[in-house]
Amino acid sequence: MDGHGYLNLETLWFALIGVMWVGYFFLEGFDFGVGVLLPFLGRDDTDRRVLINTIGPVWDGNEVWLIVAGGATFAAFPEWYATLFSGFYLALFLILAALIFRGVAFEFRGKDRSPKWRAWWDRAIFWGSAIPALLWGVAFANILRGVPIDANHEWVGSFFDLLNPYALLGGLTSFLLFTLHGGVFLTLRTEGELRDRARSVARMLALPAAAAVLAFLAWTFFGIRESNGVKPGGTSLLAIVAVVAAMWLVRRRVDRWAFVATGLSIVLIMATIFMDLYPRVMPSSLGSANDLTVWNASSAHYTLKVMTIVALIFTPLVLAYQGWTYWVFRKRVRREDVGDGQPTETPA
C-alpha cells in the first residue's frame, strides 16, 4: 500500500477510470451487440433500419465514454496511457479502424437506396462492432495478465505476445457477453417478430456467454498473479451469479431483468479486473519491479485535484442528460417508424 491507504486522489482516479470503462462497456456493449446481430436478425432493409435506430440516437454519446476514459488516463496516469497505447499499437489501430467504419456507416448507410450500397455499410457495422467487441476483451485480459514492460516503463514485447490463450478467452468472453447484452437490449427496444427473433438469439447465446464468463473468471482467479491489493473473489462470484441469472431470466422472458443481469455481469467483471489490478495499473510480466502502479504512473497532485473538481461538478450533469435521452427515446422502435433516409428527387 506504500502507506497510502485508499483515501487518496490516485486511488480515486484509478476507480473513476474503472467507472468510465464500466460505463463504456455497459453502454457501447449493447451497441456492439446490436451491430453484431444486425445481419442475423434483420430479414429485410426495414428490419435492419429498425435495429440501427434502436441505438441511433445514443451510440455516439455511448462512445464518448471511451474518449473520456482515454483522456482521463492521459491526464491522471500519463505513464499508463503512454505505455498502454504505444504497447498495444496494432490492436488499437484495428479498434480505431473498426470504430471509424462503424460510426460513418450509421450516418452514410441511409444515404443511398441501392441494396449494394446498404449491404456494404451493413458489413461495416457488423465488423466494426465485432472487432472491438473481441479486441477489448483481449486487451483487458492482457493488461491483467501482465505484458513485457521494462524498467523504463517501455513496452518490449511483440504483437504476438497479446495473442495468448488467456487473452483470447478474454476476447471470446467480451464478444459473447456484449452480443448477448445487445440481444437482450433489442428485446426491450423492438416489438413483434423482430423481438421474438431477438429473444431466441439471446436464448441461444446465453449458455455459451455464461460458460465463457465462468471459464475466464476461473482462470483469472486461479491462474493470474495477484497483487497484494484487494481480493476480488467475492466480486467474481457475483459476476458469475449475474450471468447465470441472465441465462435464466432470458429463458423466462423477463426481458427487463435479463438486461439488468447482463449489464451487471459486465459491471462486475470489470470490477473484478480493476480490483485485481489495484494498486497496479499495468503489471509487467518481466517482474513486479517494473509494474506500473497508481503511484508511479500518476500525475502530480495538482492535476488530480483540478480533474477531481471538474469531474465532481460535471459527471452528474452528464449522467442526468444522458439518462434523459434514454427516457426521451424509451419507446420501442416499430417498422412503421422508420422512414427512408433518401434524398427527395427534385422535380425537373
Add this chain to the structure above:
Amino acid sequence: MDSLDLSRWQFAVTIAFHFMFVPLSIGLVFIVAAMQTAWYRTKNETYLRMTRFWGKLFLINFALGIVTGLVQEFQFGMNWSTYSRFVGDVFGAPLAIEGLLAFFLESTFLGLWIFGWKRLSPRLHLATIWIVAFGTVLSALFILAANSWMQHPVGYEVNPVTGRAEMHDFLAMLTNSTLFTQFPHTVLAALTTGGMFVVGVSSYHLIRKHETDMFLRSIAFGLVVALIATVGVAVSGDQQAKMVARQQPMKMAAAEALWETESGAGLSLFVVTDMGDRRNSIEIRIPKLLSLLATNRLNGTVEGINDLQAEYEKQYGPGSYVPVVPVVYWAFRLMVGAGLLMILFTAIGLWLFRRRRLEGARWFHRLAPWGIALPLAANILGWTVTEMGRQPWVVYGLLKTDEAVSPSVGTAFVLATLIGFTLIYGVLASIDVFLLARFSRTGPEPVEAAARDAY
C-alpha cells in the same frame, strides 16, 4: 524514413483530414441553428426546409469529424509516448475535460436533434441544436488551450526529480495569451468555412433558377456569416501575428523568410529561399510593412532567422532551430491570400444582395462553388504555419519533436498504420465529398415532406 518521420507524416495526414471536416461542422451548426431559430420565430416553412436541407449536409460531415477525432486522442499515446509521459500532467487535463464537458454535450444533444423532431417540443428541439453548437465551441476552447500550451507553455513547472512537466496553475493555461488570439481566429475561421459552403451551394442552385426563394435566403445567411467572420479572422490573425513575433520569433521570421534581423523590415511578397546558404536568392518586399504589422511601428525591429539561430544555440545547445522556411513562408502567404480573397468576394456578394442584383449575377454564382475550397485550404495552411513553424520543438522551448516519439513502436508498424489511415481516410473522404455533392445538388425536400417529418 524512420519511425519519427513516419509518425510525423501520420500525424500530419490524420490531423489534416480531421480538420477538413471539423471547421465545416462548427460553421454549419451555427448557420443551421440560426435558420431553425428563424423558423421557430416566423413559422415560415421555407426556414424549416432550409434547416433540414443544411442540417442534412451538416450531419453527413459531422460523422467524419467525430471518428477522425478519436484517432487524434489515441495517437498521442500510440506514436508519441515520450511526449505523453512528459506532458500528460499538463496536456492531458484539457483533453479529458474536453471529453467530459464538450463531447458528451455534442453527441448526446445531436442524437436528440436528429431523432427528436417529433418527440420534443419545438422549443426544446431548437435548444438541442444550440447546445450542440455551444458544445463545438467549448470543445474548440479546450483543445486549443492544449495546443496553445504547446506554442507557449504557461502554468507548469518541470519536476527536477522526474524530469516531467507538471501543471501548477490550470487557470493560467485557460488564460494563456496565445489562446486569446488562437481561439477567436480558429472559431471564426470555422464560421467562415460554414458561410462559404452555404454561399457556394446556394449559388449552384441560384444559377439554375432552382428554389430561388429558399436559396436567396440561404445565401444571405452564408454571406453575412462569412463576411463578418472573415473580417474577424483577419483582425484576430493580425493580433496573433504580433503575439507570435513576441513568443515565437523564429516562426514569424520563417513565415516571412527574413534571414537577418532588420529594423523597418519589409513585407515579403515573393522569395526563392536558399536553405543551404540560409538566405533568399530572389525576393520582393514592400518596405517597412512587416515591422508595422509585427510591432505596430514603422521602424520596429523584427528578428531574423540567422540571428535567432545563433541565440538559440547559446540558449539550448547545438542543433538547428530553423523550421522548413519555404513551407512555412508559402503556407502563410497562401492562407492570407485566401483570406483576403474571401473578404473581397463576400463583400461584393453582400453588396449585390443589398442592391437586389445577386440573383442574376451569373459570374458570382459560377465562382462561388469554387470558393468552398478557399476556407478549407486556408484552415490547413494556417495550421501548417502554426505547427511547422514551431519545429524543431513539439513543446516550444521544452521538448523537441525528435525526442517525443514512441521508442517501442517499430518502423514497420508505423508504416503500416500510416498506409492504413491514409487509405481509410482517403476512401471515406471521397465518399463524404461524393455524398455532400450529391445532396447539395439534389436540393431540399418538398415542403410536405419537411413538415411531415418535423411535426
